Amino acid sequence: MSNANNSLERVQASLARRYRAERRFVWYGRLAVMFALLFVVILFTDIISKGAGAFRLTYARLDITFDPALIGVNDLSDRAVVAAGDWDSLVKTAARARFDGVSGRKAKRELNALFSSGAGYDLKDLLLENPAWLGQTKSLWLLVDDDIDTYFKSRLDGEAYAARVSERQIDWIDQLVEDGDMELRFNQTFFTRGDSREPEQAGIRGALVGSLFTLLVAFCLSFPIGVGAAVYLEEFAPKSRWTEFIEVNINNLAAVPSIIFGMLGLAVFINFFGVPRSIPLLGGMVLTLMTLPTIIITSRAAIKSVPPSIREAALGMGASRHQVVLHHVLPLALPGMLTGAIIGMAQALGETAPLLMIGMIAFIVDVPTGMMDTATVLPVQIFLWSDSPERAFVEKTSAAIMVLLGFLIVMNMAAVLIRKRLERRW
Amino acid sequence: MANSEMIESVNNVSESGTERQTVGASFCDDPKFSIRNASVFYAEKQAIFDVSVDIARHEVIAMIGPSGCGKSTFLRSLNRMNDTVEDCRVEGGFHLDGQDIYQDNMDVVALRAQVGMVFQKPNPFPKSIYENVAYGPRIHGLADSRVDLDEIVEDSLRRASLWDEVKDRLHQPGTGLSGGQQQRLCIARTIAVNPEVILMDEPCSALDPIATARIEELIEELSQNFTIAIVTHSMQQAARVSSRTAYFHLGELIEVNPTEMVFTTPEHELTEAYITGRFG
Known part of the structure; x- marks a missing residue:
């Protein structure tokens, strides 16, 4: 009888310890899971916060005149002529017309650098889709250069990153923003194009x-x-x-x-x-x-x-x-x-x-x-x-x-x- | 009944001369199956020792014995299911209607169409009830048309006394039936191929008493058309369904006699020890 009591006591004495061990074990597991989840959350927030911006790109509106003399293209059906056309000049001319008093080679270069180097080719594609536009003037949204895009986005976020833009460019951007001619739009390019050396032109x-x-x-x-x-x-x-x-x-x-x-x-x-x-x-x-x-x-x-x-x-x-x-x-x-x-x-x-x-x-x-x-x-x-x-x-x-x-x-x-x-x- | 065809063989010395004393009535005239000096090995271990016995046409022979006595192994060697077991080797003569089933030119597929098998645990295919029964006739090309096949399915289900329970849900999964119904479905599936012999490996061990009683009834009905060899753990079952009983002990066939005799006046002392519950 005393023997039975004795073993019951022993069992009870060990119970608390056993339950403690069990709780500890459960907590080890919980901590491990939380630790893993924490990293998943960090990873996702980091990637999403960094990457979300890429789904929108900065566009600027310009009045483009499809002047046959300027491009050097009269007949859109002639592929060789179209390919050899001076499409960049469309953007350059329109930009110079948009802002007054741009003189000097440096200022001109900076003005041209506002826009994506592919903007002229985008205009070519647009014109090929709408041949009737030849000789007309259209108000069109153009892709801006990646540096401008980066600056504009960071500016919207409140922390302007101006290391790669000049004072003059910032002035022009201010003007465009004021007139409602610069905004973020959905980045179609990202899903419709292949790789490019120009970030704003690159797609997946x-x-x-x-x-x-x-x-x-x-x-x-x-x-x-x-x-x-x-x-x-x-x-x-x-x-x-x-x-x-x-x-x-x-x-x-x-x-x-x-x-x-x-x-x-x-x-x-x-x-x-x-x-x-x-x-x-x-x-x-x-x-x-x-x-x-x-x-x-x-x-x-x-x-x-x-x-x-x-x-x-x-x-x-x-x-x-x-x-x-x-x-x-x-x-x-x-x-x-x-x-x-x-x-x-x-x-x-x-x-x-x-x-x-x-x-x-x-x-x-x-x-x-x-x-x-x-x-x-x-x-x-x-x-x-x-x-x-x-x-x-x-x-x-x-x-x-x-x-x-x-x-x-x-x-x-x-x-x-x-x-x-x-x-x-x- | 089959009993009348039995020939008393008191001193049963196997043909090769090796003396394995199986007492009782092992042999009969014009047997369906005749097995002589059968031995089965799993790798080095011998599971069946020199068993000789005849199975008469349209009889129900029960095989009883303690666990591990080799009765299932013996049963599975009758339709060469042991072929699928790695390292399993079978020796001796197995003649079905006089033809050696272990001969090289014997086709296993054809053999299994003749000698069907019902397993311990009901194992319907995870397909509809109809498809379960139709599977055998289909792979063996027994039905010429859809109508033919429908007929075979209905007939098989009727003979397995399952038709009335499932006729309204033929296209529902067979796995949704109760255990006893599943086992009767497996029996229906087996007889759909119209075999001559049906081997049953403890067909009721996973079932409740009521389902067991139905299967036992069924076995009795089926014995009119088929030769049935059944392995069972339940001596009562053996007594109820079989006309002859074979008692296995440690891989040896100890005694074969009419069922009544085995359970009332067994010839061999080991048989007596088993049926009186001294071991097993």
């Missing part, structure tokens, strides 16, 4: 389309190959030392630094097979190498999770092994496989290093139109912009990161949705 369309083509190639190659390998290894391969060796190596391959796959692509695809550099086809092939292990591993896990009783049932009915796989195992494993593939693709979308090795880091202005056009991809574009000296590229970089993160979040959500939607219980 080229990188986005490049990423899309690259992922398309990667998916079309890695999904069938990965699923095929997984099905063979799980359902058909005899358990031998060889298959074990292959398994171990596939798992190891998943941990190989991605730049190694780039080297492999360079050595095999470019040097040996002579695939052209910098194209989405090649990028897709290299990313296939990289995502294959992920897809094989997740597909095998999906196949493994199909209950053996289903296989037995089908085999017991007299289904052949390939019928068992095709009719029962694959349909049941497909959601898991797709999830794995999407996660693999998300990984590939964010991959930079292997693509550097195969020349997808080139500066490419044109938006690619096919698998064989030179292209770059989103993360590489981010890398290129982050490396550029112009201050205006800072916000572009952050904006591109936002777009990339957006795509990654959408892809991961798609993976979760597919898993939820198609998941079967038995």
Whole structure:
């Protein structure tokens, strides 16, 4: 009896300590989660606060006279003449007409520097769309130079950054603002153009389309190959030392630094097979190498999770092994496989290093139109912009990161949705 | 009934001469299945020792014995389900209607169409009830038309006495049925292929008593058209459904006799020890 009392006392004495340990343990977990969340929040606020500005650009309004004599173009249908036209002079003339008393080479140069160096070409495109404008005067919004854009935005934020604008330019900007001729407008350029040396002209369309083509190639190659390998290894391969060796190596391959796959692509695809550099086809092939292990591993896990009783049932009915796989195992494993593939693709979308090795880091202005056009991809574009000296590229970089993160979040959500939607219980 | 065809074999010495004493009536004339000197190995470990027995046409033979005695292994070697087990090796003669099922030219797919199987845990495909039953006829090309297939499905479900319960929801998932219904669905699925032999591996062990009683009724009905070999843990079940009972012990076949006799006057002392509950 006393013995029983004794042990009860002991148990009670230890209870408080045990509960304390449990609470401590729960708090460790909470702190860890909070710590991680804090960094996510910091990351997102930093990127969004830096990048949000890139979705709007500064435009200035000028009265442009499309004077045939000034441009040297009378016939808009003659491409050679149009290309050789002096389009910049449209902007220069209109600017000089807008502000009085601009004399001297320095003042003129500063005035011209107000506007984007691409503004003249934008006018050319406008005129080609509206040929009737030739000889007429139109009030049009023009892109300003990136330095002016940076200054104007910082001024709106209350902290004018005037290091790269002159006193005279500030005067002109004041006049434009006063007349309501300078404002921020939605930055369409960012989504419709490829890369440019001029920040105000640079867009992510080229990188986005490049990423899309690259992922398309990667998916079309890695999904069938990965699923095929997984099905063979799980359902058909005899358990031998060889298959074990292959398994171990596939798992190891998943941990190989991605730049190694780039080297492999360079050595095999470019040097040996002579695939052209910098194209989405090649990028897709290299990313296939990289995502294959992920897809094989997740597909095998999906196949493994199909209950053996289903296989037995089908085999017991007299289904052949390939019928068992095709009719029962694959349909049941497909959601898991797709999830794995999407996660693999998300990984590939964010991959930079292997693509550097195969020349997808080139500066490419044109938006690619096919698998064989030179292209770059989103993360590489981010890398290129982050490396550029112009201050205006800072916000572009952050904006591109936002777009990339957006795509990654959408892809991961798609993976979760597919898993939820198609998941079967038995 | 099948019992009348039994030939008394008191001293059962296997053909190869190895003496494994199976007492009772192991053999019969014109058997559906005849098994001689069967041994099954898992890698190095021998699970079945030199078993010889006949299974008569349209009889229900029950296999009982303590856990791990090899009765399931033996059952699964009758339609070569053991082929799927890595390292499993089967020796001896297995003749279905005189044909060796382990011969090289024997097609496993064809064999399993002839020898169907019902498993311990109900395992309907995660498809509709209709698709579950139609699957076998479909892969074996047994139906010429949609109408044909509908007929096979209805007939199989009727024979599995499930039709009335599911006729209004044929296109709902089979996994939504109760455990007993699922098992009857599995039986319907098996008989849809019109096999000659049905192997049942503890078909009621996952079911409640009422569902069990329905399956037992069903087994009795099915025995008019099919040869049934059933492995069971429940001696009462063996007594209720089977005409002959085989008692396995540690991989050896100890005794085969008419069920009544096994449960009233067993010949072998091990059998007696088991049925009186001294072990198992």
